[in-house]
């Protein structure tokens with residue numbers, strides 16, 4: 001379903017050229033749960049951003065459902081992202097001037113679905129994540145764990161096939177860690193393709209993985225089948 005072949009991604013920062021990913025190849029099947037591990041700066045977020053069509057590759061081939069998408073124009077990539085991807089960011093990226101329900105339905109705005117339907121869909125998901133009482137709160141009035149759950153609702157609102165989660169457990173407490181873990185386990189059961197990064201290999205998240213991809217300075221150091229059984 002996702003096929004990355006000899007991908008290189010470089011960033012130019014002033015005079016410095018950073019090679020964030022160095023000629024990596026990776027194939028991900030529908031329904032797989034992939035764990036991305038590796039030290040800070042090793043390329044995990046860069047890979048998630050590439051798969052999520054948020055950033056373009058510098059070299060190589062990126063195929064999604066048998067289509068080469070690396071040369072798609074921007075508006076095509078946005079449409080693809082809206083239709084297929086749910087992105088849970090490292091920072092939650094909620095808009096503070098908007099309420100919880102408005103935030104979580106932002107991805108639905110370009111679809112033209114009526115406000116009533118958008119709100120109904122939001123309320124259903126907010127309820128599943130025990131957030132329905134916070135629907136009308138402004139995003140900045142939510143606790144860290146609530147913001148994380150709202151960010152998850154926003155990622156799931158378009159019922160995406162592919163869920164990309166960048167360190168989804170890093171800024172929340174144990175109770176919320178368990179809630180997020182349960183959600184990811186549930187999504188896995190539903191057959192969603194899930195790709196998630198994390199720092200700490202001892203996190204419970206490692207139990208869910210079908211394969212673990214270890215990054216080292218922009219290279220894939222190894223790919224192990226199954227989780228790490230820690």
Ligand SMILES: Nc1ncnc2c1ncn2[C@@H]1O[C@H](COP(=O)(O)OP(=O)(O)OP(=O)(O)O)[C@@H](O)[C@H]1O
Nearest residue numbers: 011012013018020039040041042043044045046047
């Ligand atoms: N927009 C950018 N401009 C310049 N360099 C960048 C940019 N984004 C990332 N990089 C560089 O690319 C490398 C890989 O970054 P990336 O964010 O993918 O790492 P990471 O594995 O997600 O790290 P962390 O665990 O800290 O989140 C780093 O050296 C980083 O400084």
Ligand SMILES: [Mg+2]
Nearest residue numbers: 044045090166
């Ligand atoms: Mg990162």
